[in-house]
Amino acid sequence: MEATKRVLAGKDGPAILVGHSYGGAVITQAGNDSKVAGLVYITAFAPDKGESVASLIKNPPPGAPVPPILPPRDGYLLLDKAKFAASFAGDVEPEKAAFMADSQVPWGVEAPSGTISEPAWKSKPSWYLIATDDKMIPPDAQRFMSKRAGSTVVEAKGSHAIYVSQPRAVAALIEQAAKSLKAAAA
Numbered sequence: 609m610e611a612t613k614r615v616l617a618g619k620d621g622p623a624i625l626v627g628h629s630y631g632g633a634v635i636t637q638a639g640n641d642s643k644v645a646g647l648v649y650i651t652a653f654a655p656d657k658g659e660s661v662a663s664l665i666k667n668p669p670p671g672a673p674v675p676p677i678l679p680p681r682d683g684y685l686l687l688d689k690a691k692f693a694a695s696f697a698g699d700v701e702p703e704k705a706a707f708m709a710d711s712q713v714p715w716g717v718e719a720p721s722g723t724i725s726e727p728a729w730k731s732k733p734s735w736y737l738i739a740t741d742d743k744m745i746p747p748d749a750q751r752f753m754s755k756r757a758g759s760t761v762v763e764a765k766g767s768h769a770i771y772v773s774q775p776r777a778v779a780a781l782i783e784q785a786a787k788s789l790k791a792a793a794a
Contacts, residue, residue: 639728
C-alpha cells in the first residue's frame with residue numbers, strides 16, 4: 609500500500625489503479641487518493657469496509673479450490689511450487705508456469721489480514737475481469753465482489769494467471785476503463 613501511495617504522490621495527473629489477486633485489496637484502499645480516477649480488478653479481491661483478504665477466504669464454499677499456500681516461513685508466505693501450475697497458472701505453458709512458480713515473490717504473513725477502512729469502489733468507477741477457470745479465487749466469489757462494487761464486468765476463460773495467458777483481454781479492459789474515464793472527463 610505504501611509503495612502505491614508513493615507512486616501516486618509523484619504523479620501529476622489522474623491515475624487508474626490495476627490490481628491482480630491480493631493487489632485488489634491494495635487498490636481498494638489506495639484508490640481513495642484524489643489522483644485515482646478508477647479501479648481495474650484483474651481476478652482480484654475487492655473487499656468491503658472492515659474486510660480483508662483473510663476474512664474473504666476464511667470460509668470457502670464446499671468444493672471450492674483451496675489455494676496451496678504453504679505454512680509461513682520467516683514471516684512470509686509462498687504457494688507450493690508443486691501445485692502452482694494447477695492452481696495458479698493452469699492455462700500457461702508448462703515451462704512458463706514452472707518459471708513463475710520458481711520466481712514467486714513472497715508476501716508478508718500480515719498482508720492478508722489488512723482490513724479496508726473505506727473501499728474506493730464506493731466512490732470511484734471500477735472494472736472487473738473475471739477469470740472463469742480461476743482456482744485461486746473462485747469465479748462465483750469474483751462475481752459477488754464485482755457485483756457488490758458495481759463494476760463493469762468482463763468474463764474471460766482463463767486461470768488466475770490470466771494476465772499471462774490472455775494479455776489482450778487484460779489490456780482491452782484497462783483500455784476500456786481509460787477511454788470511459790477520458791470520455792467522462794471531457
